[in-house]
Amino acid sequence: MKIKKKIALIDQHDKNGFWGGKFGGSFIPETLKKPVHDLAKSFAKLRKNKNFIKKRDYYFKNYIGSPTPFIKLENLSSHLGGAQIWAKVVSEANGGAHKIYNATVHALLCKSMGKKYIVGDTGAGYAGKMLSMAAKKFGLKCKIFMGVKDIKRQKPNCIAIRKNGAEIVPVYTGSQTLVDAVSECMRYWVSNCDTTHMCVGSTVGPNIFVKVCGWSTSQISRELKVQIKKEFGKIPKKIKLINCVGGGSSAYGFWSEFVDFPKTQIEFIGVEAGGPKNSKLHAAPLSKNAKLGVLHGSASYVCQNKDGQINETDSISAGLDYPGVSPIHCFLKDTKRAKYTYATDESALAAYKMVTKFEKLNPSLEPSHAFAEAIKIAPKLSKDTIIIVNSCGDAKKDKDILKKRLGKY
Amino acid sequence: MLLSPINIAFKNCKNEKRPALLTYTVASDPSKNKSLKILKSISEYVDILEVGFGHSTPIADGGQIQTSSYRAIKNGFKMKDAFQIVKNYKKLKNTKPIILMGYYNMIYQYGEDKFINKCKKVGVNGLIVVDLPWPENKKFSKKCKKKSITFVQLLSPTTSKDRLKKIVKDSHEMIYYISMLSTTGGKLKVSPKKILKNYNKIKKIDPKKNYVIGFGITDKTISKLKTADGLVVGSAICKEITKSLNKRQNPVTNVSNMVKRLKNKII
Ligand SMILES: Cc1ncc(COP(=O)(O)O)c(C=O)c1O
Numbered sequence: 001m002k003i004k005k006k007i008a009l010i011d012q013h014d015k016n017g018f019w020g021g022k023f024g025g026s027f028i029p030e031t032l033k034k035p036v037h038d039l040a041k042s043f044a045k046l047r048k049n050k051n052f053i054k055k056r057d058y059y060f061k062n063y064i065g066s067p068t069p070f071i072k073l074e075n076l077s078s079h080l081g082g083a084q085i086w087a088k089v090v091s092e093a094n095g096g097a098h099k100i101y102n103a104t105v106h107a108l109l110c111k112s113m114g115k116k117y118i119v120g121d122t123g124a125g126y127a128g129k130m131l132s133m134a135a136k137k138f139g140l141k142c143k144i145f146m147g148v149k150d151i152k153r154q155k156p157n158c159i160a161i162r163k164n165g166a167e168i169v170p171v172y173t174g175s176q177t178l179v180d181a182v183s184e185c186m187r188y189w190v191s192n193c194d195t196t197h198m199c200v201g202s203t204v205g206p207n208i209f210v211k212v213c214g215w216s217t218s219q220i221s222r223e224l225k226v227q228i229k230k231e232f233g234k235i236p237k238k239i240k241l242i243n244c245v246g247g248g249s250s251a252y253g254f255w256s257e258f259v260d261f262p263k264t265q266i267e268f269i270g271v272e273a274g275g276p277k278n279s280k281l282h283a284a285p286l287s288k289n290a291k292l293g294v295l296h297g298s299a300s301y302v303c304q305n306k307d308g309q310i311n312e313t314d315s316i317s318a319g320l321d322y323p324g325v326s327p328i329h330c331f332l333k334d335t336k337r338a339k340y341t342y343a344t345d346e347s348a349l350a351a352y353k354m355v356t357k358f359e360k361l362n363p364s365l366e367p368s369h370a371f372a373e374a375i376k377i378a379p380k381l382s383k384d385t386i387i388i389v390n391s392c393g394d395a396k397k398d399k400d401i402l403k404k405r406l407g408k409y
Numbered sequence: 410m411l412l413s414p415i416n417i418a419f420k421n422c423k424n425e426k427r428p429a430l431l432t433y434t435v436a437s438d439p440s441k442n443k444s445l446k447i448l449k450s451i452s453e454y455v456d457i458l459e460v461g462f463g464h465s466t467p468i469a470d471g472g473q474i475q476t477s478s479y480r481a482i483k484n485g486f487k488m489k490d491a492f493q494i495v496k497n498y499k500k501l502k503n504t505k506p507i508i509l510m511g512y513y514n515m516i517y518q519y520g521e522d523k524f525i526n527k528c529k530k531v532g533v534n535g536l537i538v539v540d541l542p543w544p545e546n547k548k549f550s551k552k553c554k555k556k557s558i559t560f561v562q563l564l565s566p567t568t569s570k571d572r573l574k575k576i577v578k579d580s581h582e583m584i585y586y587i588s589m590l591s592t593t594g595g596k597l598k599v600s601p602k603k604i605l606k607n608y609n610k611i612k613k614i615d616p617k618k619n620y621v622i623g624f625g626i627t628d629k630t631i632s633k634l635k636t637a638d639g640l641v642v643g644s645a646i647c648k649e650i651t652k653s654l655n656k657r658q659n660p661v662t663n664v665s666n667m668v669k670r671l672k673n674k675i676i
Pocket residue numbers: 097098099123124125126127201202203244245246247248249250251318319320364366367392393394
């Protein structure tokens with residue numbers, strides 16, 4: 001298994017849609033073959049179309065607000081000693097998280113394909129909020145599928161979704177979290193694929209959804225590359241890019257421009273959800289060595305039992321609370337280009353507390369997992385090491401959880 | 410060439426000038442023992458029995474079958490139970506062909522070859538894998554053929570003409586036509602007439618093969634579709650099990666009565 005140079009990772013799959021010969025693919029019911037094929041065809045055409053690219057860039061700049069800031073966390077760095085800690089503040093994007101890139105592109109695709117309805121899944125509520133925003137902006141009717149447990153714990157985003165005129169379809173099955181929302185959304189699409197476009201909220205699902213999402217979020221690292229050069233005059237010798245990994249869309253977008261750099265120069269560290277400290281449950285298929293399996297239309301490492309039933313997961317962070325992960329991250333793991341670890345609920349909370357104490361930054365529980373890793377390793381590293389954390393979401397949505405667990409927000 | 414039990418089942422129905430009746434129930438729903446009892450009690454009215462191995466994230470099943478699957482899983486269902494149920498059913502004197510149906514991950518975790526061998530050993534006659542479409546299923550389908558297990562290809566109203574031809578060509582003796590854009594158990598949102606029109610077009614591609622229609626068929630609609638080679642009823646049966654449990658009635662008797670009624674509507 002090998003990564004090719006000078007080809008975007010999203011395009012490094014074989015003709016059956018597999019990365020590294022075994023991750024990804026399209027395990028879908030027959031009914032979805034046509035809409036998936038249609039989407040793949042449209043996307044292949046549009047991404048080469050100058051007008052479409054222009055439109056994308058226009059909305060990225062004027063609607064999403066690119067580029068998002070790249071800042072040094074001076075206080076946190078000097079408190080910890082060791083490496084310099086920087087943040088790419090993607091939460092400054094319109095809506096408060098990176099999910100806006102994928103949502104905007106899907107809305108544009110939906111429109112060019114002549115569909116008037118769009119549906120999507122959400123866990124943390126950001127994917128749903130952004131899709132509802134994009135739908136409103138582009139005049140599409142929108143339904144968001146969300147687990148009942150997540151509806152309860154991510155209230156502010158639910159309010160936003162409804163305000164944008166979208167309907168939230170509560171999902172009561174299974175653990176009532178993201179995994180169930182994605183299943184229900186796919187089932188809805190099976191029944192309505194003739195009129196409706198589906199957006200998958202991360203770099204997961206059948207091959208084409210991994211590609212569209214990765215293509216969208218890669219804006220993050222395109223900006224970052226320019227910002228790093230501007231800040232340091234060149235690309236420094238020792239960089240560590242730390243990102244939380246749920247489905248892996250923010251991590252993909254944060255890393256994609258830098259894949260061809262040697263890992264000794266630019267290292268990728270993905271941080272999954274380790275779940276509550278004393279619990280067996282987690283949402284960390286990569287770092288806890290889950291087996292290869294098929295979930296939601298693609299093959300990836302999946303938290304599952306011996307029989308192939310998908311395991312329940314647990315995480316304080318609704319956005320990371322998912323048993324599978326992008327096939328591209330499986331590929332990055334097995335080729336050893338990226339390293340994956342996890343942070344527990346408790347260390348994410350502690351990281352949140354520390355970051356907000358020292359900086360004017362308010363990372364949601366998802367990026368707080370990434371900060372936990374940064375905080376852990378920074379003191380052991382040299383001053384010329386540049387740690388950059390993708391602060392990919394804003395914590396407003398987590399205020400109830402934070403108040404309960406930390407006593408204040 | 411020796412006819413397969415599935416082929417023989419269709420042939421018998423043709424001789425009787427009626428469609429084959431296929432049922433779908435979930436292994437270990439409502440319990441391991443009761444699901445076997447259900448199979449045994451409906452066996453004499455049914456031509457082919459489909460048995461589902463429930464999955465925790467079913468992306469193409471509607472509410473009724475989901476409920477049955479979750480109930481089975483909650484009751485401790487394991488893949489090996491499905492095989493045991495089939496094995497015990499096949500101890501009956503007059504058995505019908507059995508088709509196992511489910512999602513690919515369960516087969517993948519078992520190991521494709523090991524799975525097919527086990528099917529062969531316990532007497533499974535056919536397989537339907539919901540999320541392993543053509544052409545991805547080519548290799549698996551060939552492996553099944555080698556062991557004389559019928560791999561049932563699925564067709565849907567969205568399947569393109571070109572694809573239809575290729576899939577039919579690669580299919581074994583039985584093909585499953587999904588009546589409409591829906592998960593299992595949806596309300597029949599297309600008229601039976603229209604379903605049959607599509608169906609007949611497909612049937613013409615290779616009239617020698619046996620085509621069954623499924624999704625959304627209940628005792629209210631089944632008689633209107635009886636010109637097909639076979640009709641599958643699944644969600645209506647799963648719903649009957651749920652209803653029986655809620656009313657504290659015996660699901661075995663209730664399902665058996667329902668299947669009898671279904672059969673009466675197509676003879
Ligand atoms: C702020 C934020 N970060 C991260 C994630 C995890 O998803 P991904 O790994 O695709 O970025 C989510 C998902 O909802 C999110 O809202």
